[in-house]
Amino acid sequence: MKLSIAALLLIFVIYLLFFPAQTRPELTFQPAWAVDVAGVPASAAGQIEHASVFPFDLDSFFGYISYEGEVLLREEKLYGVAIDEKRYISYSSVSGNLIIQDRTGRVTANVEAPGYPVLLNDRLFIVSTNRAGVSELVAGERFGWEREYTSVITGFDAKGGLTAVGLLDSRVQILDGSGAVSLELDMKGSRINAVYGCALSEDGSRVAVVHGIDPQYLSIVEVAGESPEISDYSLETEFRTSRYLRFFGADRFLLIERADGMKILDLSDGTEYLIESAAPFLDAGNIQNENLIWAVFGNARAAELIIIEPPQKVLFRSGLTSAPSAISKNEHIMLGLGDTLCTLKKEIH
Amino acid sequence: MFWLITANGFAFQWPVENKVLTATFCENRRNHFHGGIDLGGGEQEIHPIEDGEIIFYYDTRQSAGAIPTGLGNFVVVEHPRGIRSTYAHIKDDTLRVDNYLVEKKDMLGIIGETGASMGKHLHFEVADKELRQIVNPLRLLPELADKSSPTINELLLIEGDYTGQLTSSIPLLKSYSPKSGDSISAGTWTILLEVYDLSEYVSYFCPMSPYRLQVYLNGQMARSLVYDGLGEKDGRLEFIQAQDVSFSTFYLDDWLVNVGQITIPEGAVMMELVASDYAGNETSRMVSLVATRP
16 A cells, blocks of 8 residues: 555656646746935936936935936935936926926026926926916927916826827817817716816827716727717716826726726726725836836825736735835836835746 | 805805905916916915815825926815816815815815915916806905006007017017107007006015006097906917907016007097006006108
C-alpha cells in the first residue's frame, strides 16, 4: 500500500515536471521611490533633458521630476498652475497676464488674458474668471477663438480636435477647431434642466453628458451625423456639482463619479459596474499601453488608490495617508501626497 | 431685509443686510462685462433673494475637476419663473448646501474673498434661464437710496461709423473733443463718453457703471443705451436692449465707452448727453454745434 502511494506521488511529480500548471502571472504595483519635494532645493532652470518626466502639481509646489525621482524643476505655487509635459503656466487669482514657460522654465510667451489656463490634450484654453467664457490660445500666444455665455460652464473637454462645453442652463456645445458651434444640444427631460458634466470620446465621435435633477441622466450622443442618436441612462445618485466622467479603453468604457465611489459603464452591452470607496472620488486615468484604470479617492478622513482592469476587476487597492493627486505615464503611476511624491511601478511575477 | 414687488411681479430681497454697493452691472472687467453686482460690508450672512432650490455649488476645497474658477466658493439657486441667482466668493467652510430647498431666511454662506477677489465681497448675479439672458440685479432688487449723480469726464466724437476693438489707440488719435460753437461736418459720428457713477457707500474712489446713457439732438432722442441685461449672439454677449454692442466694441478704456452712432443734420445742432444712475440721478452735458455739408 505504501509503495503504491509513493509510486502515485512520483508519477504526479513527474507529471508536474513535464506538464507544469499554466498559472496566470500576477500583476503588482511596487513603490519605487518617494521624495519630499519641500525638502529638495529648487533645481536650476534648463537642466531638463530627460525625455521621461512627470509633471507634478502638489499642495505647495509644482514642477517636473524624472522617472528616477530626481526633481528637475520645482516652483512654489501662487494660486494655480496648468502643467503638462511640455509647458506650464503658474497664475495668481487676479492676474491679467499669463506667462507661459517651457519645462526648463524658459518664458515662451506673455499673454494678456484675464482668466485661468487649462492644458488639455496639448491644447491651451483660457477659462474666464467668471467661468462663463472660454477661449483657445493657438501657437502658444494668440487667441484663436473666444466664446462668452450667459451661464456658468459646468463641463469641459477637448478631444479629437473638438471642444465640448457644458452649461448650467442645460446646453452642451460641441465646437470645432475654429471655435464654431458644430452641434448644440439642449438637455431636457428632468424637473430641473442643467448640465453637470460632459466628456468627449477619444475619437470625438460621441459626447457623454450628465444632466438634470429629478432625475439625473447620463446621455451619450453621437456627435457626427445630422440627427444625433442619443442613449439615456438614469443615474441613481444626483450631483449638484460638476461630475467627473471620461471615456476609457478605446471608448468602450465610461467612468462616472459617484458619491460612494465610481461606476464603470460598459458601452458595448450597457452593463454597469460599481467600484465602491469610502472616500470621495478625486481623479482617474488610464495606464498607458495597459488596459488598466487608476482612480484616487480622498478627503480628510480617508484616502485610497485603486487600480482596475475594466470593467470591474480590482487589481490593487491601497489606503493612503492623505488625499492624493496622481498621474500615470507608461507603466508608472506617480502619486502626490501633500508635498511628497512617490511612484508605483508595475511588476509581473 | 427689504422687500419689493418689482415691475415684473417678483418679490426679491437683498442677499445681505448691510448693502455696500461697490460694483454695478456691465462694468469693464478687462475682457468681459461684469455680469452682476458686488456687495461689500464685511463678513455677513448671505441669503437667497427669494425662496428656491440650490441647483449647483462649487466648494474650492472639495470640488475636483478641470475647470478653474475665479468665483471661489459659489452657489446657484433656482427660483420660480426660471430665475437663477448666483452668490460667489463665499468664505471657506461657510458654504451651506446641506438642504437644497432654501427660503429667504436661510443662510447660504458668509461673505468672503475666495477666488479672483481683491477683498471681501459678494459677487451676485441673476440669470433668466428661459430667455438665456443675464439680468441686471439692480433692476430686480429694492432700490437703494443714492444722492450722487454720474460723472461725465469726457465727450469725444469720431467722424464716421467706428466700431473699433478694445485697447486700440486709433480712436483716441482720430477723436475730437467738441466745444460749443464748433463747426463740424454733417453726417454720421460715433460718440465716445468717459462716464462713471461714484459709489456713495465707500469713502475711497470707487467708480461704477451708470444705468443709462442717452444722446439727444435738438431735443430728440438719437441714441439710448440701457444696462438692463446681456444676451448671447454668435458667441458674444451683447446688450439685450442694443444689438451689436458687445464688450469688445463697447469699452475702449476703463470707463471710456462707445455709445454708438448718430446722424448729425446740417445746421445748428444742440447735442445733449445724459447719464443716469439707478436712483434716477442724472448728469448731462450740452454742446451747441454748427453742422455744415461735408
